[in-house]
Amino acid sequence: MKILQLRFLYGFVFFCQLVGSNVLYAQKKQEIKQSGGLVYSIKVLEDKDGRLTINNISNQKFQPLLTNAPNYGLTNSVYWFKIDMINHTNEQDFLFKIQNATISNSIFYTVNHGLINTQVIKNTTPLKQREFNSQYPLFKVTLLPDSALTCYLRISSNNVMDLPMSLKSDVSILDDINLDQWFFGIYSGIILIMFLYNIFIYLTVKDDQYLYYVFYILVVGLTQACLKGYAVKFLWPNNEWLIRQAPHIITACSGIFSILFTFNFLHVRQYAHKVYIVLNTLIVIYFVSIAVYLSGGYIAGQKILQANTSLVSVVILSCGFYTYKKGYKPALFFNISWSFFLGGVIIYILKDAGVLPVNNFTSNAILIGSGLEATLLSFALADKINIYKKEKERSQEETVRALQENERIIREQNVILETKVNERTLELKAANEELNEALEDLKQAQTQLVESEKMASLGQLTAGIAHEINNPINFVTSNVNPLKRDVGQLLDVITSLEELSVSDLAVADKQKRIDELKEEMDFDYLKVEISHLLNGIHEGASRTAEIVKGLRIFSRVDEDDLKRADINAGLDSTLVIVNNLLNNKIKVTKNYADLPLIECYPGKLNQVFLNLLTNAIHAIKSVFGDNTGGELTISTYFDADNVFVKITDNGTGMDADTQKKIFEPFFTTKEVGEGTGLGMSIAYNTIKKHNGQIFVESAVGEGTTFILELPIVHKIQAT
Structure with a gap:
């Protein structure tokens, strides 16, 4: 039933719109409009082409209107209206109004004794240019009492041509507009x-x-x-x-x-x-x-x-x-x-x-x-x-009820939970004690492993130092006995000269005796030999002093405070330590830049250099063994904020999987017993402690490059 009512309503709406958009003509009789003592009739003519003018409009056949408010809808046609009026009043000033402000063009013609008076109003005409301050088209009509007049109205519009028309005295029209x-x-x-x-x-x-x-x-x-x-x-x-x-x-x-x-x-x-x-x-x-x-x-x-x-x-x-x-x-x-x-x-x-x-x-x-x-x-x-x-109040009430129910359940559950918590607390306490013991054992094991790595490095350090110091010391000790022999000969000559100086021999005989002694012990060769022996001892002592200096630089113990240190010096001291591993078979190339001093922990960085260099040497020896051909290149450079250390070898290299795991604790590519797998992990954590970064570039069979990036000024990171 409702659907039927809706269909009727919609049909009625469309019917009314259809009726309202059609031209309304009187087919049987002419409708006479009256406004007080003013009698007028309106006829209409559709000019589809818009060619008619006021000069030929009077000969056309007009149709009478049934209403003074016709609606022609949207049309391109021009509509002419013929208004015949008779004045039976004592007034003579009237207004013809079209109550539609959207009419594009309206022209009102007054024909009186062959004279045509024209009034034009467009919807775009500003109100200040109109005779009347109204948005509606208003046309002035002057009609003497007891006289007749014929007027014509030409209408064209781009909008709906809804034309409610009225002819009244000017006072009545203005009152209607005010209303x-x-x-x-x-x-x-x-x-x-x-x-x-x-x-x-x-x-x-x-x-x-x-x-x-x-x-x-x-x-x-x-x-x-x-x-x-x-x-x-x-x-x-x-x-x-x-x-x-x-x-x-x-x-x-x-x-x-x-x-x-x-x-x-x-x-x-x-x-x-x-x-x-x-x-x-x-x-x-x-x-x-x-x-x-x-x-x-x-x-x-x-x-x-x-x-x-x-x-x-x-x-x-x-x-x-x-x-x-x-x-x-x-x-x-x-x-x-x-x-x-x-x-x-x-x-x-x-x-x-x-x-x-x-x-x-x-x-x-x-x-x-x-x-x-x-x-x-x-x-x-x-x-x-x-x-x-x-709905909100109802929802709040339901929420309150739910909260009350939850509160009751929570109270009941709290009693149960409290009992269970007490039971679990005892269990957790025991488990916690076991975990603490396990954690303590783990810490001790970790400490022992780190110490093991340090001891391994220390053992390598000791072997390197012993080897490096042994060579110059052997050189010194091997020159001592020849020097003692030469000094003994000199002492004998001095004794002979003392005896000769107190003898009664003539000066010429003394000079002759001295020349004989010099020739006997080959004095010129003795001087040269003593000079060579002293130079050898001096070189051995200098080399020993250099090694000791390098050892002192390498084994810095001031690790609690940041120090401004020379990275190049640290690299050189580390090379001194690993020199015995090079065995004069591996070519070392140093490309050092004139680096600024950086804030760091020098001893820890030297440990990083030692781990990287020993790994590089091990990789090179895996390829070349005791033969020549291995190359180790150490480069340093810097920018405004960081210094960079680049260590490159032409050893075995690493695949992608190995590179991903290289910094993990206990990961090693060496044989069992040759390493703990903590060296690179310690190196990574040390660089991280310096707020730096470590990068690895490697390919199997082509070698490996490690790049260290260290800030010149140590930045304290927020935790």
Whole structure:
């Protein structure tokens, strides 16, 4: 039954629009209009080509009108009206009014004794240039008492040709205009109050529905202001572009915002997803109508707008009934408000069709319906808030009950849990003690492993030092005995010279004896040999001092404080330690830059250098053994913030999997017993302690490169 009622309602709406958009002619008799003692009749002629002029219009055949408010809809035709009037009053000043501010062009001709007086009014004519300060076309008619007059009216328009016409005294017409303005003032007040009230609520509750409603009623109010001409009168009286384009654009925006408000208020996407898609399509059509209208297709744009608006009205009202049927109660107010608006539209259309009389109520039916719609929609939002409030209160009550139930359950569970916690506490305490013991054992094992790595390094260090010191010391000791022998010979010569000096021999004989002694012991060779032996001892001692200096640099013990240290010196001291591993078979190339001193722990960095160099030497020996061909390159360089140490070998190299694991504790590529697997892990942690980075580049069979990046100024990291 409801579906049948809806179909009847929609059919009635379309029928009324169809009736209102057709030309109304009198087929049987001419209708005589009376306004007091002023009698006039109106006839109409359609000029489809727009070629007729005032000079040849009198010979044309006019058709009488049944109503003084014809509506010809959207048309490219020009309409001529012939007005015959007789004045039976004592007045002579009258006004002919067309109550439609959107008429594009209207020309009023007064024919009196062969003289033609012309009055032209366009909708783009600024009000200040019109004789009367009214948005409606008003034409002055002077008709003496007891006389007759014939006038012609030429109308063409890009908008709906709705032509409510009246001929009255100038005072009566101006009173009608003031009354019309009074009606619109009431309507504007309602819209303004609803606008301010709901925008205040939106700013208070931050509900988007109020924001959509505010925009909706704003464009609805502007639409009515455009259609009634008050936008031209009060908002943009001198802007021809807005006068011509604004009614269409704002009417389309009214439809768009009505859809957006419907989306939000009725939750269309949730309750009627297919309707949601349809309405989105209709929004696109609104934009199409605007584009067509702005491009110059006025009639086509208006027709698209009219058809789309009719369809939107039907879809929105259907959606309102559908969502209400689905159980969404706020849709009831929505349906009632839209019904009032559509009722106003229907009354207005029936007025244009001549079914209802033309009066203040029927002329302002759309304003009344729109005002009631805006008011009821505001009530609908308020009702929705009340529903939300009740739902919130009900939800809060349910929440309180649930919390009370939870509290009871929690109290009961607390007793059970407390017992279980006490039991578990004892178990956890025992387990914790076991874990502490295991942790302590693990720490001791880790400490022992680290110490093992250090001892391994120390053993290597000791062997290197012993080897390096042994060579120069052997050189010194091997020169001591020959030097003692040569010194003994010198002492013997000195003794002989003492004896010779106290003898009684002549000077010549003494000189001869001395020469014999020098020749006997080969004195010149003895001097050369002693010089060589002393130089050898000096070189051995210097080499020993150099080794001791390198050892002192390497084994820095000031690890608790940061020191400014020379990285190049640390590398050289480490090379001294590993020199015995090179065995004169591996070529070492040093490319040192003139580095700035950096803040670091020098001893720990030397340990890193030692680990990297020994690994490199081991990799080289794995390829070349005791043969030559191995190369070890050490480079240093720096930028504004960091120094870089690059150690490259041409050893075995590493694959990608090995590179990923190289810094993991206990990972080693050496044979069992040759390493603990902690060297690279210690190196990684040491560089990390310096806030630096360590990078590895390697390929199997091509060698390996380690790059250390160390900050020049040690930065304390936040923990």
